Amino acid sequence: MKIREDKIDEFALLEVSGRVDSENAETLRKYLMELGGREQRILIDCTGMDYISSTGLGALLMLLKLIQKKGGTLKLFGLSPRIAEVFGISGFDKFFPIFPDLDAARRADA
Amino acid sequence: MKIREDKIDEFALLEVSGRVDSENAETLRKYLMELGGREQRILIDCTGMDYISSTGLGALLMLLKLIQKKGGTLKLFGLSPRIAEVFGISGFDKFFPIFPDLDAARRADA
Amino acid sequence: MKADETLVLKLDNSLAALAQLHAAVGEFCRRRAIHPDIEFKIDLALEEVFTNIVRHGYDDSDPHEIVVRLHGSRERIRIRIEDDGRHFNPLLAPAVDLNAALSERRVGGLGVHLVRRLMDQVRYRRQADGNQLTLVKRLAGKEKLT
Amino acid sequence: MKADETLVLKLDNSLAALAQLHAAVGEFCRRRAIHPDIEFKIDLALEEVFTNIVRHGYDDSDPHEIVVRLHGSRERIRIRIEDDGRHFNPLLAPAVDLNAALSERRVGGLGVHLVRRLMDQVRYRRQADGNQLTLVKRLAGKEKLT
Ligand SMILES: Nc1ncnc2c1ncn2[C@@H]1O[C@H](COP(=O)(O)OP(=O)(O)O)[C@@H](O)[C@H]1O
């Protein structure tokens, strides 16, 4: 797993790539909590995400809850069909605003 | 671009990966025409497809027309969000049955 | 088509063994020319089962062995996981309520749900000294087993 | 943030030059830390324009030079393509009918449509001896230019 942070427009842009498994999801969770604490508008780029298991999904859900409580925005984009299917099976697709790519994510109102 | 053919259940399974550009789309077109001539039920695995331009899209449309004329089946799966967006912009998403992954594609009626 | 084949893995009850599990599944699937979409699902289901045993299976802090058997045939992959932890039948675990609102969804509790949805069949057998869980993923044929 | 930068490419009117075009766009975008989603769209739009010039622009079989200028600023990438081929304004090309039935859709005729949809702005200038097409892709800011 690799995490890389950038800025675009008024968003914090977080790229999470590689394998997010139960061994490294704790690293992701800590990063997301810290990010959620200081940022109000967040985009997560999942283009390079090859794999995610339930612990990583849980970390994302925790961030979403945190951001919504703050009245902020969290959007995901670039989910491969496999990752999108895992989101679907988990019922997460109705909680997270999911977009095909960066342009679509940053331009959408939400 | 790489083309690889396999069999699964009653389907011919064609994996098209890498970059499909106007330079190599002619190779794809020839392959698809030959495939469409001899097969009735075809799955195309786009998981590894990084790029496709209009000439490649045209080759796929040609195959779809051929297969539908024969009363056969053509299904695509594994489109990355970028590729899916190109299909969407082209209006091809309403012509091609598109599935997230192999399991979904082979099990769906069509 | 490849002959039947069984691969036996003996793993420590530690999340550090996940890398080993993943590598073995990858090799097994590539050798048998299993489609990467199927490998992805096997990989994920197996991680969920394994992680649950490591996290929830034991009261002590002793080392334990978790045995994973991958059996490949033309028609299916069968995965059998045996542990000597606390008795737990995931088929009896309460289902995730996919209609719940965000505020009602807890962080966690997805593992068993994913396993059931990713595999074609899940069987549980209670053993004197632990659990045996069998996962089946079909490689050929349409029907979803249950 | 990176300083403004212009890259000029002089290409043969041959599909074989696509590899060179693609490599140059890739390098330019990586050097400027352009997001791969944006690179993908620039790559695709530019291929469509270039391929059209090669395929439809010339009556003769003489070699011609097609000049592509990539200009990067903080706010946008501007791509200017100049050729000495037949006059053609893609902004006047008939739109693709996305509601047409499959039987009415022809194989081809998508290139110009893709360019217009992938870019934020497309401008055409007829020149004495050819065409100048300018594509703009915004890097920052919400609004879709037109
Ligand atoms: N191998 C196991 N042994 C004992 N209890 C288990 C085991 N696997 C799962 N459980 C129980 O089932 C619950 C649900 O598991 P799961 O769906 O994987 O979610 P999570 O592990 O995130 O809580 C766990 O919280 C745990 O109480």
Ligand SMILES: Nc1ncnc2c1ncn2[C@@H]1O[C@H](COP(=O)(O)OP(=O)(O)O)[C@@H](O)[C@H]1O
């Ligand atoms: N550079 C050009 N010079 C002349 N004619 C062009 C040029 N680009 C496009 N055209 C014309 O516009 C039509 C539509 O182009 P396009 O949408 O790219 O589809 P296609 O090239 O597949 O036909 C072409 O068929 C051609 O007649």
